[in-house]
Amino acid sequence: SHQCFRSAIRLTVAAPAGGFATRWRTKCGLRARQSMSAEVPAAVVAICFAGHAVSSKSSKRRAVLRLGARHGDGVQAPLVQYDKAAGRLLAKQDIEQGEVLLHEAPLILVEDENGKSQDGEIDMQLWMKDRCLRAMSIFDDVQQDVREQIMDLFCPEHSPTMLQASGLDLSGDELQFLRILSACGISVAENKTGLYRLASRANHSCRPNSGNCVKDSGALQMVALRNLSAGEEVTISYLPHADLLRPGRWRREKLSMTWDFQCGCPRCTGADDTRSLCCPSCVDNGHYSSNPLRGRVVFTSRSLMLGQAVTEVTRWSACNVCGAEHFRDDLDDSEEAWIDKFHELPSDCQQPSTLRSRRWQQAAASDEVLEQHDRAGLQALCELDAELLNAASEVLGEAVPAPEAHWLSARLAAAVAEAHLLLGQPTKAIDATRRWQNFVRHAMGNDVVVMDSCLAMATEASALVQLGRHMDAKQLWQAALHEANMLGLEQDDLVLAPQLPLSTL
Numbered sequence: 220s221h222q223c224f225r226s227a228i229r230l231t232v233a234a235p236a237g238g239f240a241t242r243w244r245t246k247c248g249l250r251a252r253q254s255m256s257a258e259v260p261a262a263v264v265a266i267c268f269a270g271h272a273v274s275s276k277s278s279k280r281r282a283v284l285r286l287g288a289r290h291g292d293g294v295q296a297p298l299v300q301y302d303k304a305a306g307r308l309l310a311k312q313d314i315e316q317g318e319v320l321l322h323e324a325p326l327i328l329v330e331d332e333n334g335k336s337q338d339g340e341i342d343m344q345l346w347m348k349d350r351c352l353r354a355m356s357i358f359d360d361v362q363q364d365v366r367e368q369i370m371d372l373f374c375p376e377h378s379p380t381m382l383q384a385s386g387l388d389l390s391g392d393e394l395q396f397l398r399i400l401s402a403c404g405i406s407v408a409e410n411k412t413g414l415y416r417l418a419s420r421a422n423h424s425c426r427p428n429s430g431n432c433v434k435d436s437g438a439l440q441m442v443a444l445r446n447l448s449a450g451e452e453v454t455i456s457y458l459p460h461a462d463l464l465r466p467g468r469w470r471r472e473k474l475s476m477t478w479d480f481q482c483g484c485p486r487c488t489g490a491d492d493t494r495s496l497c498c499p500s501c502v503d504n505g506h507y508s509s510n511p512l513r514g515r516v517v518f519t520s521r522s523l524m525l526g527q528a529v530t531e532v533t534r535w536s537a538c539n540v541c542g543a544e545h546f547r548d549d550l551d552d553s554e555e556a557w558i559d560k561f562h563e564l565p566s567d568c569q570q571p572s573t574l575r576s577r578r579w580q581q582a583a584a585s586d587e588v589l590e591q592h593d594r595a596g597l598q599a600l601c602e603l604d605a606e607l608l609n610a611a612s613e614v615l616g617e618a619v620p621a622p623e624a625h626w627l628s629a630r631l632a633a634a635v636a637e638a639h640l641l642l643g644q645p646t647k648a649i650d651a652t653r654r655w656q657n658f659v660r661h662a663m664g665n666d667v668v669v670m671d672s673c674l675a676m677a678t679e680a681s682a683l684v685q686l687g688r689h690m691d692a693k694q695l696w697q698a699a700l701h702e703a704n705m706l707g708l709e710q711d712d713l714v715l716a717p718q719l720p721l722s723t724l
Contacts, residue, residue, distance in 0.1 A: 271405045271423075271431070271457040297321045299441070299453050301420060307452045308421050314447040316668070317705050320429060325413035325437040326368065329400060347385035354400075355393045370395060372419065375402045375479035402478055408435045415439055423478075424454035425463055425470055425486040426663055431455060432707030442705045444668040454484075460670040460706065464662055466626060467491045468520045468531060481522045481529060490536060492662045494518035495624035496550060497611045500543035513611065514540025515621050516550060545618070553618035558627055560603055565596035571630070571674075574637035578681070581641060597638040604635040604651070622654055629658035633671070636678050645685035652679040673703045 298320045299308045314320065361369070370392065378394070379401045389397065403419045404412035418431055418439050428447055432440045447453065456463055457478060458470060467487050474482050486492060498514040520533040537544045567573045607628060610619045620628045636651035652675045659671045676699035683692035703709070 271419075271455065297417065299417065301417060306420075306422075308417065308454075310447040310449055310451050310453055312449045314443045316443055316445050316666070317701075318443050319440050320443055320453060321417055321439070321441040323415045323418055323439045323441075325407070325439070326416055326419075327365070327400075327414040328407065328437040329404060329412035329414075343384055344386045347382075348387055351382070351385045351387055351389070351397060354397065358393065358396045369399060369414070372399045372403045372414065374398045377479050379477065379479075405431060405433065405439065407433045407437050411437065413437045413439070417441075418455075421453055421455045423457040423474065423480075423482060424484040425456065425458075425467070425482060426484065426667060427454045427456040427463075428667065429453050429455050430460075430668075430706055432705075442707075444705060445664075445666040463669065464493060464626060464629065464659065464671060466493050466518075466520075468533070471522055471531075475529070481524070486662075488521065490517040490519045492624070493626040493629075494554075495621040496535075496554060496618040497621055498538035498541060498543060499553070499616045499618045500538060500545065501541045514538040515624065516545065516618070517624075550618050554620065554627075557607065557620055560606075561627060561631065564600055564603065565593060567593075568596045568600045568634060568638065569630075571633040571637055574634055574641065575674075575678075578637055578641055594642070597642055600631075600638045601635055601642070601647075604631045607631060623657040624661050625658075629655055629671075632658070633675070633678075636675075636682075640678070640681055640685065643685065645682035648682040648685075649679055652676075652682070668702045668705050670703075670706055670708065673699045673706065673708060676702070 298311050298314055298318065300311050301307075302309050310320070358366070358369075374395050375398050378389075378398060382389075382397055382401060400412065400414070403414055405415060405418060407413050413433070418441055421429070421441070428443065428445050428451070429441050430444050432442055441453070441455070458473060462470065462473065468491070471482050471487055474480060495515045495517045498516050501513045516538050517536045518533070519536060520531050523530050523532055533547075535545060535547055535550045561569065567577070607619060608622055610617060611622050622628045622632075632651045632655040636648045636655060639645070639648035639651060655678075656672060656675045659669055659675065663669050663672075676695050680692040680696040680699065683689075683695065
């Protein structure tokens with residue numbers, strides 16, 4: 220969803236719509252803007268640029284939320300307003316989780332078709348050059364008021380990597396146009412990207428309080444992912460929700476590379492909530508005997524500006540229980556050793572989504588086919604998870620990824636939950652899904668809806684089905700669907716193993 224250009228281009232003009240435009244500049248993830256008014260016709264422009272990650276699903280299967288409501292009340296005015304001085308979207312009133320804050324048609328919808336050659340081989344530079352030239356040709360034909368609206372949006376100082384790959388000597392309005400589409404676009408289904416008068420102005424946070432749901436047509440709904448107070452800033456994630464559970468340094472590098480800003484959200488300016496290790500010194504210092512919970516050392520990584528350059532300052536904290544400090548290289552080596560163990564597993568056992576798909580296939584397969592699954596790989600996955608849990612709880616002088624506060628432990632828990640279901644061990648699967656959930660709450664908070672939380676609930680519902688607890692499974696599945704609806708996901712995305720027909724849920 221973050222590629223710049225891909226394919227053929229076409230232009231359509233829709234009905235006019237009112238709105239205002241802004242000049243944006245980026246500083247620590249916030250954008251300061253100047254505003255102007257304009258009556259702007261919506262246009263569909265066929266070219267693909269990097270877009271903010273959103274959920275985009277067919278309108279044929281997903282229930283549509285209404286503005287300021289959840290169950291089909293009449294359409295209301297947007298519940299957000301733009302603060303020009305602060306450069307932020309703000310909630311107009313107290314808002315409950317699940318309410319639709321905003322409903323917008325796209326100002327510009329960028330559409331991408333299949334750009335692959337028949338022989339499957341593409342000269343990327345020639346391909347990108349062709350796409351850029353055709354995009355600029357279309358931009359030249361856009362009406363003046365639309366052109367002004369576009370040119371008044373945020374333009375990054377540097378061209379994205381894919382734009383640089385075109386090899387074109389770009390300048391002036393054409394270069395600015397391509398950069399703007401790259402930076403401000405919001406992803407739409409079927410490889411499209413849209414620009415929106417309000418939604419495109421939302422700032423990023425690695426713990427967003429709102430999210431965008433976009434239909435195939437480009438119609439967008441911004442939904443509150445937790446309760447909001449009047450006057451509170453409305454934030455979204457430019458990254459896919461799964462990436463929000465990656466380490467902070469990875470997220471900042473991705474945001475900087477794609478959107479040309481250094482994230483300054485609370486998660487990126489504090490300790491990394493995805494990288495905690497169990498302290499190896501609590502045992503030696505005598506704390507383990509009196510406190511069976513080993514202390515944690517937490518990785519901290521912050522971006523600093525040194526002139527025009529950006530550098531990362533990193534360190535491991537002192538233990539929160541015994542106060543011991545450790546050599547960074549020792550902790551890095553311990554962490555890397557566990558990551559290497561994980562990567563030694565069969566590749567399909569490292570991906571929870573792959574195991575989830577296998578579980579779906581297993582439910583429809585015969586007993587004879589089930590015996591052909593790689594049970595050895597699944598067993599190895601379960602054994603590594605058990606080894607990590609034992610190492611974290613036993614009296615060992617070893618730094619271990621914290622079971623509910625490290626991304627690797629969470630990745631293991633998500634994968635091993637599926638493995639236990641494939642092996643017919645639902646009780647162990649439930650334990651793994653709850654460790655997975657606890658990590659999500661640790662990183663994202665207790666009140667924010669995120670995709671991994673929905674997937675964990677759906678996985679636990681499948682385990683309850685295996686245990687014959689159909690009513691409990693039904694309640695959990697309905698809770699997962701309720702949260703998934705806020706994210707624009709469908710029940711197919713949750714992949715509940717069909718041992719219990721969906722009609723009974």
